[in-house]
Amino acid sequence: MSGKMMSAVPGSQAYVDWIDSLLDDPRHGWSIGSFGAVGEFIRDPGEPLVREATEHARSLCTPRAAIRVRTDVASRILAYDTLAGDGMSWGHALAFCMPRNANLAYPDTIVSLGVDLGAVRAEDRDAWLFDLGVSVGHVRFCLRTHDARLRDHLLGAQNRKLFGPDGRTLMEETLRAQPHRVLLSPLGRIEVFAAIPPADGESPDGPHTHLLPALIKSGRTHDANAPIPAGFQPVLMFNPRSPWRDGMGRRVPFDADLDRDFLRLLDCYGLPEEARIRSSIESAIESGVQPLAFTWPRTRRGRAVARLTLRRIVQRRPSELALEWRAQLDRAEME
Numbered sequence: 001m002s003g004k005m006m007s008a009v010p011g012s013q014a015y016v017d018w019i020d021s022l023l024d025d026p027r028h029g030w031s032i033g034s035f036g037a038v039g040e041f042i043r044d045p046g047e048p049l050v051r052e053a054t055e056h057a058r059s060l061c062t063p064r065a066a067i068r069v070r071t072d073v074a075s076r077i078l079a080y081d082t083l084a085g086d087g088m089s090w091g092h093a094l095a096f097c098m099p100r101n102a103n104l105a106y107p108d109t110i111v112s113l114g115v116d117l118g119a120v121r122a123e124d125r126d127a128w129l130f131d132l133g134v135s136v137g138h139v140r141f142c143l144r145t146h147d148a149r150l151r152d153h154l155l156g157a158q159n160r161k162l163f164g165p166d167g168r169t170l171m172e173e174t175l176r177a178q179p180h181r182v183l184l185s186p187l188g189r190i191e192v193f194a195a196i197p198p199a200d201g202e203s204p205d206g207p208h209t210h211l212l213p214a215l216i217k218s219g220r221t222h223d224a225n226a227p228i229p230a231g232f233q234p235v236l237m238f239n240p241r242s243p244w245r246d247g248m249g250r251r252v253p254f255d256a257d258l259d260r261d262f263l264r265l266l267d268c269y270g271l272p273e274e275a276r277i278r279s280s281i282e283s284a285i286e287s288g289v290q291p292l293a294f295t296w297p298r299t300r301r302g303r304a305v306a307r308l309t310l311r312r313i314v315q316r317r318p319s320e321l322a323l324e325w326r327a328q329l330d331r332a333e334m335e
Contacts, residue, residue, distance in 0.1 A: 021332070030042075032139055032184070032187075032237070034220070036134075039183035039209040041066070041067040056073060057070050063193045064206055076232060078094070079262070080093055080095075082310055085179040090312070092243075094265055094269065095236075095238075096238070098186060100232065109161055111130065112129075113160060116129040128144065128145055132211075135183075139185045144145075144182050150173050153169075157170060163213050174196065187236040281310065281313070290324075306329070307330045311330065
């Protein structure tokens, strides 16, 4: 996650090189979607991989999934930490955002998009693509299939809602045919070939999708805890591996190098108001200020950033005063 040319303009060689460096690191993942309807691209270090580079895009393809990232489309890039509920750890996120467009309204029903001429693999470009009508704003959650029976079922379900009266039958057909899931956005696409688990099963390790009706009904573009600026929507997410967890999500000893890499992104793409909170807490502890003498942030997100900062300080530069700050101010019951 080199930070050398992170602020380069989309389309420039420096920006393309940076995107290449992010894609080339198998420790990290990517996702596209809206709240409750999302697809994730993850790969193993030794997994077979096909790379493709064009003038305006970069693609990776494994036996389980594919991703294409446009390198010529401008976006607002935002880096932020996420607070974990275990009292010690945190996660990382990098969101590529675009302004919400009130005039952009994809149907909230099933719609045929014809054959998928934009598929990453040539053998998928004659398969049928259907928008399920469950995403919000710029992104679309689609199914792609060569299966004639599922295709005809989806054609017959056009202009109907996915979670309507016929949803159960469609789910049965989908589980039988095991279509690809395709997430589309202005910055690219993610295609998941891995099998869809049954309703009572668990998502497989590696690339997978989530389609959660209760969350989709909220109509939100993203989780409310993500500090996406008002009027913007994340259309592509780079998901750096947490310094506290391995690729399977299992807890591991703190990886200072992973955290240091992300701090470069945070310095370049973090929100200025969050940088001020981090700086004020670091300066206060260095100056010997007692925790209860510090003016705690008033917003929920500000308090989360403050608690994240305390955790990072204690992990990197532990001191008796820093531990006292954490004992006083980083408590789950505070939220």
